[in-house]
Amino acid sequence: MGFERFDALRGLTFDVPEGSAFAMIGANGAGKTTTIKVLMNILEPSRGSATVLGVDSRTISPRELAQIGYVSENQDMPTRLTVGEYVDYLRPFYPTWDRQLEGSIARQLRLPLERKIGDLSHGMRLKMALLCALPYRPKLLILDEPFSGLDPLVRDEFMEGLLEQAGEMTILISSHELGEIDGVATHVAFLDEGRLLFQESMNELTGRFREVQVTLEIEAVRPAQIPKDWMQVRAIGNVLTFVDARFEENGLGEAVRSRISGVRGIDSKPMALRSIFTTLARASRDNGTRWKEGQ
Numbered sequence: 001m002g003f004e005r006f007d008a009l010r011g012l013t014f015d016v017p018e019g020s021a022f023a024m025i026g027a028n029g030a031g032k033t034t035t036i037k038v039l040m041n042i043l044e045p046s047r048g049s050a051t052v053l054g055v056d057s058r059t060i061s062p063r064e065l066a067q068i069g070y071v072s073e074n075q076d077m078p079t080r081l082t083v084g085e086y087v088d089y090l091r092p093f094y095p096t097w098d099r100q101l102e103g104s105i106a107r108q109l110r111l112p113l114e115r116k117i118g119d120l121s122h123g124m125r126l127k128m129a130l131l132c133a134l135p136y137r138p139k140l141l142i143l144d145e146p147f148s149g150l151d152p153l154v155r156d157e158f159m160e161g162l163l164e165q166a167g168e169m170t171i172l173i174s175s176h177e178l179g180e181i182d183g184v185a186t187h188v189a190f191l192d193e194g195r196l197l198f199q200e201s202m203n204e205l206t207g208r209f210r211e212v213q214v215t216l217e218i219e220a221v222r223p224a225q226i227p228k229d230w231m232q233v234r235a236i237g238n239v240l241t242f243v244d245a246r247f248e249e250n251g252l253g254e255a256v257r258s259r260i261s262g263v264r265g266i267d268s269k270p271m272a273l274r275s276i277f278t279t280l281a282r283a284s285r286d287n288g289t290r291w292k293e294g295q
Contacts, residue, residue, distance in 0.1 A: 012048075014189050014199045021171040023181040025277065026191035032174035035191070036144050039172075040070070053139060066094055069133030071126065072144040079118030083111055083128055094136035102135040109157060123154035130162060143173045159184060178274045190277060197284050209276045210247040210268040214240040217262040225259060231283055243279050244268070 012035065016022040024032045037043040039052050041060045050057040053064050078086060087106075091097050106113060109127040112120075120128065126146060133141060141162075147155050162171075163184070175181055181188070189199040214220070220235035229246035240260065244252065247268065257263050271279075 012191070012194065012196050014196055016170060016172055017187060018170055019168050020186045021173065021184055022187045022189070023185035024172070024174045024189050024191055025176070025178060025181065027176055031191050031194040032176075033144055034194075036142055036172070036174060040068070040142070066096075066136065067139045069136075069138035069141040070144070071129040071133050071142070071146050073122075073126065073146060074144075075125070075129050077117045077125065077128070080116065082114055082116050083120070083131075084113035086117060086128075087113075087132065090132055091135075097136045099135070101137070102131070105131050105134055108160070123151065127154075127157070134162075138169060141169055141171045143171065143175075145174055145176070147175065147177060178277055182273045190280060192281060192284060197280060205276065206270065206273065208245060208247050209271045209279070210244045210252075211271055211275070212242050212244050212252065212256075213267045214242075214256055214260060214263060215265040215267075216240065216260070217264050223259045227255065227259075231279055243271070245279075 012031065024035065026032055034043065038045050038050050039057050041057050044058055052060060053067060055061070055064050081089070083106075087102065091099075091102075109131060111124065111127055111131055117125070117128065129146075173181060173185065185202055187199070187201050188205060190197040216238045218238060220238055220240040222233055222235050222240075226233055229244060231243040231245055233240070233242040252268060253266055256266055
């Protein structure tokens with residue numbers, strides 16, 4: 001996918017499992033919003049293709065669009081209408097609109113139906129976007145940087161309202177804030193400069209990464225032969241540290257002692273999601289490596 005001489009997306013291929021909460025993560029400019037625009041047929045790819053709800057994105061019709069919800073931090077809404085007036089306007093476009101669900105969401109999010117949209121705070125506008133996207137029970141809900149600028153309380157209320165109504169809905173989230181998807185996403189894809197570094201389930205990702213600290217009887221020295229799954233290897237005093245990207249509880253001790261002499265102790269601990277992504281991003285940029293599941 002390119003814009004004139006700039007390739008916004010390069011060889012990007014991923015699958016969103018049905019019923020998952022799938023997070024596209026990456027810095028601003030990584031290609032997340034461009035990917036969403038391709039999926040929604042706002043942009044047509046110069047190469048390749050995308051399939052949404054079983055249909056080529058370039059031929060997506062009102063039938064499919066009526067099954068897709070969309071929430072964005074930059075969503076345009078008619079500022080002169082009240083919240084209630086805008087919801088009244090949208091309702092006839094969706095045959096599956098559930099008035100009871102609409103009322104339940106409005107009450108849960110404490111939305112002022114009589115207030116004009118132009119007078120709403122940023123957080124309230126995002127809550128309203130959720131109110132507009134959920135009552136027709138979409139099969140796919142797209143959240144494009146939905147949490148930007150939200151205070152923690154509003155963000156939690158937003159997610160509570162979403163997750164309570166999720167059901168079997170597939171959720172696609174784009175975000176550059178890792179803390180926003182931790183505990184929410186079931187699967188994750190990491191984009192960097194339009195490329196997919198990897199796609200993986202959250203359980204597998206967090207399960208295979210560990211920070212390892214090896215205490216030695218002598219001064220630590222980097223091993224001559226470092227396994228490809230040992231990343232950020234550092235020697236400080238009599239301690240050697242590294243990130244094990246393919247952690248196995250039973251095999252770690254043998255792998256360490258076969259390469260390092262004078263081992264006194266080995267400790268490992270799980271890594272925060274932010275640390276995992278930072279490690280992978282640095283490895284990719286330093287080595288030109290595309291990190292994928294199973295690598």
